[in-house]
Amino acid sequence: MxxxxxxxxxxxxxxxxxxxxxxxxxxxxxxxxxxxxxxPMARLMDIRIVEVSxxxxxxxxxxxxxxxxxxxxxxxGFGATILDSAMGCAVHSTLKAGDIYTTLELKINFLRPLSSxxxxxxxxxxxxxxxxxxALAEGRLEDAxxxxxxxxxxxxxxxxxxxxx
Numbered sequence: 001m002x003x004x005x006x007x008x009x010x011x012x013x014x015x016x017x018x019x020x021x022x023x024x025x026x027x028x029x030x031x032x033x034x035x036x037x038x039x040p041m042a043r044l045m046d047i048r049i050v051e052v053s054x055x056x057x058x059x060x061x062x063x064x065x066x067x068x069x070x071x072x073x074x075x076x077g078f079g080a081t082i083l084d085s086a087m088g089c090a091v092h093s094t095l096k097a098g099d100i101y102t103t104l105e106l107k108i109n110f111l112r113p114l115s116s117x118x119x120x121x122x123x124x125x126x127x128x129x130x131x132x133x134x135a136l137a138e139g140r141l142e143d144a145x146x147x148x149x150x151x152x153x154x155x156x157x158x159x160x161x162x163x164x165x
Contacts, residue, residue, distance in 0.1 A: 003065070003066075005066050007043050007044060007046075008043070009037070009038075009039075009040040009043045009044075010037035010040075012037075012039060012040055019036060020097070020098065021097050022097055023095065023096055023097050024091075024092040024093045024094060024095035024096070024099070025052060025053065025054055025093040025094075027092075028049060028052040028057065028089055028092060028093055029052055031049055032049050032050065032051065032052055041081075042059075042085065045061065045067075045078065045081050045082070046061055046062070046064065046066075047059050047060065047061035047081065047082050047085065047123075048060055048061065049085070049089060050122075052089065052093050053093065054093055054094060055090055055093060055094055055126060055127035055130070056090050056093065056124070056125065056126050056127070057085075057086050057087075057088075057089035057090040057092070057093055057124075057125045058086060058122055058123065058124050058125070059082050059085050059086045059089070059122065059123040059125075060120060060121070060122050060123075061078075061082055061120070061121060061123075062116075062118075062119060062120045062121070063078060063114040063115060063116055063118050063121065064116055065116050067114075067116075068116075072115075073113040073114065073115055074113065074114035074115060074116075074118075076108075076110060078114065079108065079110060079114065079123075079141050079149065079150045080106065080108055080152075082121070082123035082141060083106075083108060083123045083125070083139040083140075083141055083150060083152040084103060084106055084152075084154065085123065085125075086123035086124060086125030086139050087103075087106075087123075087125035087126075087137035087138065087139040087152065087153075087154040087156075088101065088103055088125070088137075088154065088156060089125060090125035090126055090127045090137045090139075091125075091127055091130065091135040091137055091154075091156045091158070093127075094127055094130045094135065095158065096160075096161065097161070098161030098162075099158060099159065099160050099161050100158075100159050101135065101156045101157060101158050101159070102156065102157050103154055103155075103156055103157075104134070104154075104155045104156060104157045105154060105155040106152065106153075106154050107152060107153045107154070108150055108151070108152040109150060109151050109152070110149070110150045111148055111149055111150060111151070112147075112149050113149075114149055118143060118149075119143060119144060120143070120144055121141055121142065121143050121149060122141070122142055122143075123139055123140070123141050124139060124140050124141075124142070125137050125138070125139040126138055126139070130158070131158075132158070132160065133157065133158055133160075134155055134156065134157060134158060135155070135156045135158055136153065136154070136155055136156075137153070137154050137156070138151070138152065138153050138154075139151070139152045139153075139154070140152075
């Protein structure tokens with residue numbers, strides 16, 4: 001039986017333009033509160049940011065059939081995406097208005113497979129160190145009972161607005 005999935009998103013340029021003067025944590029809180037739209041990638045993967053504070057971000061999503069790989073479990077890209085998002089946004093939450101970041105390196109260890117019967121999972125990202133040009137963060141992907149499905153670390157490059165681009 002064929003299945004179909006449709007999704008919509010808002011123009012991402014509006015997200016960037018409307019939030020230029022906000023700090024990272026302010027900008028992300030606006031997305032949590034629904035005052036700014038979620039990025040198109042989050043809509044595509046069916047994940048969402050649900051919590052943010054300085055140095056911490058939490059994403060949630062439910063592994064679904066459309067996340068499956070050819071061997072009948074959720075593709076590792078789902079776990080990698082939710083953890084990269086959580087850790088990256090944890091770093092973003094520490095930035096001043098106009099500062100930007102990008103992932104330089106992502107390391108992930110998968111501990112057990114996800115399936116559509118796993119239920120909702122949370123990617124919890126926490127900053128370990130934030131310097132002038134790089135930040136380190138760690139993340140856990142866990143279910144509602146706290147069972148860990150994956151653990152990750154990241155290094156992010158930071159470009160400060162006051163240092164020019």
